[in-house]
Amino acid sequence: MKTRVLLLCLLSAAVVGASPWLGRSLEGDTGRFILENLRIPRVLMAVLVGGTLSLVGACYQTIFANPLAAPSTVGTTAGATLGALVAVVAAPALGISLASGLPMIAALAFVGALLVSLAIAAIAARGKARVNDILLAGIAISLAAAAISTGLQFSADQMQLYAAIQWTLGHLPQVGYRGVVMLLPFVAICWVVLLSQTRALQTLLGGEERAHSQGVNVPWLRSLVLGVGALGVGACVAWCGPIAFIGLIVPHMVRMGVGASRRVMLPMSVVLGAGFLTACDTVARLIVVGRELPVGVVTSAIGAPLLVWLVVRQGSSRGTHKSS
Amino acid sequence: MTSLELANVSVRARGKTLLRDVSLRLQQGEFVALLGPNGAGKTTLLRAALGLLPAEGSVLLDGQPVREMPGRERAAKLAWLPQQSAAAEPITVLEQVTAARFRFHETHHAAEAGALAALDAAGAAQFAARHVNELSGGEAQRVAVAGMIAQETPLLLLDEPANHLDPAQQIELYRLIARLWRDGRGVLCITHDVNMLRFVGESAVRVVGMAEGRVRFECEYGAPELPGHVGDLFKVGIEIVQAGADRLLVPSGRPA
Numbered sequence: 001m002k003t004r005v006l007l008l009c010l011l012s013a014a015v016v017g018a019s020p021w022l023g024r025s026l027e028g029d030t031g032r033f034i035l036e037n038l039r040i041p042r043v044l045m046a047v048l049v050g051g052t053l054s055l056v057g058a059c060y061q062t063i064f065a066n067p068l069a070a071p072s073t074v075g076t077t078a079g080a081t082l083g084a085l086v087a088v089v090a091a092p093a094l095g096i097s098l099a100s101g102l103p104m105i106a107a108l109a110f111v112g113a114l115l116v117s118l119a120i121a122a123i124a125a126r127g128k129a130r131v132n133d134i135l136l137a138g139i140a141i142s143l144a145a146a147a148i149s150t151g152l153q154f155s156a157d158q159m160q161l162y163a164a165i166q167w168t169l170g171h172l173p174q175v176g177y178r179g180v181v182m183l184l185p186f187v188a189i190c191w192v193v194l195l196s197q198t199r200a201l202q203t204l205l206g207g208e209e210r211a212h213s214q215g216v217n218v219p220w221l222r223s224l225v226l227g228v229g230a231l232g233v234g235a236c237v238a239w240c241g242p243i244a245f246i247g248l249i250v251p252h253m254v255r256m257g258v259g260a261s262r263r264v265m266l267p268m269s270v271v272l273g274a275g276f277l278t279a280c281d282t283v284a285r286l287i288v289v290g291r292e293l294p295v296g297v298v299t300s301a302i303g304a305p306l307l308v309w310l311v312v313r314q315g316s317s318r319g320t321h322k323s324s
Numbered sequence: 325m326t327s328l329e330l331a332n333v334s335v336r337a338r339g340k341t342l343l344r345d346v347s348l349r350l351q352q353g354e355f356v357a358l359l360g361p362n363g364a365g366k367t368t369l370l371r372a373a374l375g376l377l378p379a380e381g382s383v384l385l386d387g388q389p390v391r392e393m394p395g396r397e398r399a400a401k402l403a404w405l406p407q408q409s410a411a412a413e414p415i416t417v418l419e420q421v422t423a424a425r426f427r428f429h430e431t432h433h434a435a436e437a438g439a440l441a442a443l444d445a446a447g448a449a450q451f452a453a454r455h456v457n458e459l460s461g462g463e464a465q466r467v468a469v470a471g472m473i474a475q476e477t478p479l480l481l482l483d484e485p486a487n488h489l490d491p492a493q494q495i496e497l498y499r500l501i502a503r504l505w506r507d508g509r510g511v512l513c514i515t516h517d518v519n520m521l522r523f524v525g526e527s528a529v530r531v532v533g534m535a536e537g538r539v540r541f542e543c544e545y546g547a548p549e550l551p552g553h554v555g556d557l558f559k560v561g562i563e564i565v566q567a568g569a570d571r572l573l574v575p576s577g578r579p580a
Contacts (some may be wrong), residue, residue, distance in 0.1 A: 065412045203423040205411050206471075211405075214475060215399030215427035260413035263432065275443050 004258050008268060009223050012275025019043050019282045034270030037176055043261070045172050046275040046295075047282050048187045049236045050246055054273025056229040057247025058266055059194050062201045063222045064134055065208075067103075067310060070248035071233045073263070075116040075139035078145035080237035081168065083112025085149050087238075088164050089156045103182075116141050117226040119307045169245035170296020183239055190232030195266055197221060202262040243277070243296045245303020250276050252310065325511065326386055326401050326478040327351045328373055333381035335368050335537075341467075342368040343379070351476045352510040355502075357521055357545070359514075360534035360562040361558055366514045367407070368479050369534070372514075374404055385479075399427040404470060405482040409468040411456045417443070417446045417467050418452040424471035442474035443467070446500060462493035480504060482513040487521060498523040518554055521545050522570050533557045 008184040020039035025031065057070040064074065071077045086106040104289050116138075123137045153164050200221050204211045208218050236243070250273045251265065256273075277295070280302070325450075328350045345363045350356055358366045372379040372565040375391040375398065383390045385401055387481055411420055421439040428435065443449045448466040451459060459467060465485060485501065486494040502524040505511045515521070521529050522545075529545040533553055541553040551573050555562040561576035 044511040199423070199426055202415075202419070205410070205413055205415060206409065206420060206423060207406070209371075209374075209376055210404070210409060211407060211426075212376060212395065213399065213402070213404040214424050214471075215396040217395045255413075260415050261419045263419075 001258055002060070005264060005268060007178075008254075008275075009256055009271055012271045012278075015275040015279045015282070016043055018046060019046075019278050022282055023286055035135060040283070041175070041177050041180050042172050043278055044177075045175070045183065045239065048183055049172070049240050049243065050250070050273040050275070050277025051242065051270040052187050052190055052236050052273070053230040053246040054250035054254075054269040054276070055191060055194055055266060056232050058251035058262075058269040059197075059201060059225045059229060060247070061251055062204055062262060063225050064133070065204075066135060067252065068135060068248070068307070069138075070245075071113075072142075072242070072244050072247060074120055074137060074232045075141035075145070076120075076226075076230055077115045077228075077242045077247075078142035079116030079244045080109040080113035080150050080234045082145040082152075083108035083110070083234070084238050084241075085152050085168070086112075086163055088167055089152050089160050106182075106186075106235055106238035109194040109238035110231060113144075113230035113234035113237070114227065116145070117230040128224045132280065135286055166294070167241045169294035170299070171240040171284075171292075171294040172240055172277075175239065179239055186231055186235035190228055191229045191233075191270060191297065194225065194232075195270075197224065198262050198266050201266070202226075205260070205262070240320070241294075241296065243299055245299045246273060246277055248310075249299070249303050249306050252306070256290055325352045328390075328402065328510070329382075329514070330369070330373060331384070333369070333372055333379045335365075335372055335377055335379045337377075340568070342510075342537055343372065345381070346534075346537070346539055347381075348512075348539065350510050350512045350530060353505075353508060355505045355511045355513070355524060355529045357513050357515055357518070357524075357529055357531045357553065358530055358534060359516075359518055360540075363536075364534040365537040366454055366534055367483055367491050368537075370404065370483055370512070370514065373481060374398075374402065378499060382429055384450045396427045397473060399477070400479065401471040401477055402479045403473050403477040405468055405480070405485055408485045409464070409471070414455040414457050416452070417448070417454055417456055417459070417470075420456050421467065421470050421474050424474045427475065438476075439470075442470045445473050446470035451519060461488050462490070462496070465489060465493070465497060466500070469504075471498070473504065478508070479510045482511065483515065484514050486515070486517070494520060495523055510527065518550075519570075519572050524574075558564045 020035055020043050026035045053071060060069040060071065060074060061067055086104045087108040091104060119141060120134060122137055123134055153161055156164060200216045203214050203216050212218050251269050253269045254265050254272050258268055280298040281295045284295045284298045287293060330346060330348045331402055333343055334341065346369060371377045385393060385398060387406045390398060417435065418439055421443055423426045423576060424434045425438050443452055446466050446469045447471050451467060482501065486497050489497060498520050501513065502510060507526050522553055531543055531545055531550060533541040535557055542559055543550055545552065551562045551564055554573055563574045563575050563576045565572045
């Protein structure tokens with residue numbers, strides 16, 4: 001397994017290292033400017049966002065004991081999107097430009113993500129709620145948030161509407177090092193806190209009640225993961241819009257590559273998430289000559305079929321579950 | 325000496341009374357077998373003892389209310405083997421047993437060493453590298469017991485540990501549990517088959533019978549009144565069959 005871990009780390013590092021150099025040739029001062037001030041910060045943003053969304057996804061899959069749980073399926077992303085959209089639509093009305101309104105967008109995205117997480121946590125805390133109920137509640141909340149978001153866009157003027165649509169497609173913006181530095185503290189808190197819970201999350205794999213008997217404070221762990229996950233996802237959504245499926249796909253890729261032990265899976269989700277989003281963004285940047293696709297389009301194109309495959313696979317594995 | 329004491333414990337859920345005024349004490353060094361028909365409240369009693377359920381009355385672990393104890397402190401005294409203990413994902417046996425040592429503040433290396441020792445004690449060291457969802461019923465139960473041993477607690481709660489095992493595996497498992505008891509642990513073990521207790525060591529085993537959420541009787545395994553109590557509990561006639569040195573209680577098919 002150590003070889004696989006090393007290979008995946010090298011692969012991610014290679015993708016991250018190579019990405020800024022791919023594309024139109026970088027010659028002269030202009031090329032240097034593009035490389036240093038546009039592409040490198042953009043790749044750094046992909047590393048932070050990809051790592052965070054993947055790590056939160058892996059943690060959600062553990063606390064909900066469901067491989068389909070991810071920020072996008074339990075409603076956290078939808079809550080953050082709604083909060084951020086309120087800011088995107090409201091900012092110009094308040095005379096604030098979108099670029100300088102980033103803190104407001106981040107704050108409202110976090111509030112949106114947190115409110116949804118609290119709602120999901122409240123449902124999860126009810127003894128009778130099963131894991132699938134939580135996912136269904138997440139889907140219902142996502143749909144409700146999407147409906148309100150559409151209403152907001154409907155009431156916006158043309159400029160606001162364009163900004164909102166562009167933002168909801170999910171993209172890695174050209175915010176330079178300023179954006180990276182502003183996002184970094186949120187991401188750092190998220191990574192440090194969630195990775196510090198690796199042992200508790202590993203113990204939770206044996207079942208909620210078993211983990212309780214082995215000393216894990218399960219309600220506290222779940223609240224911590226949901227709260228810190230909301231902070232990380234909210235911050236990422238505020239900067240980049242709702243980039244779908246990263247939190248769902250990457251933990252599965254890691255699981256297939258290096259196994260399900262959280263001790264390896266959680267840090268490797270960060271590593272592979274960083275590499276995967278960078279790769280998707282590079283594809284989005286290069287696939288159409290002369291134009292860039294939003295990275296969310298590429299992640300969705302890969303993630304949606306994978307989600308269907310996972311649902312089918314889960315159904316068939318239930319049907320053929322080994323009995324003793 | 326660590327003790328678990330349930331005094332006048334009642335548990336209600338969804339308008340139903342699952343336990344009524346139950347009192348029971350387990351001390352380190354004791355073996356208590358909990359016997360009763362399905363729905364008697366045995367598992368509920370174990371879950372209340374672990375602080376998993378809100379209960380009226382008092383559940384004290386070493387004199388402290390169990391639901392108010394910090395998780396790690398409680399897990400240092402009381403380990404539990406649930407009826408089903410499959411991991412949600414295909415981790416290895418060693419990883420699962422290592423996770424059972426959550427209560428210890430130790431390095432991963434130390435946790436793994438403790439887990440290997442526990443697997444060895446449970447006779448399951450050969451499964452260490454296998455995935456938990458590839459084990460047979462008997463192997464999985466042995467690994468689950470290793471998880472309890474890894475927790476290094478003075479008291480053990482076991483919920484029908486021999487469920488779904490073939491007779492040879494049942495005997496092997498009860499012998500393993502008996503060894504843990506003789507090492508000085510206190511054991512509270514739910515069982516449907518009172519005859520399995522002969523593999524533990526008859527004389528010192530206390531049998532507690534439960535039905536409809538109440539304790540119906542309490543006596544030693546070797547007591548002459550046990551067959552009558554068991555017959556009343558399961559509402560069947562009981563015949564005593566002497567097999568060598570062993571006294572077996574066999575349902576006769578006639579009503580009690």
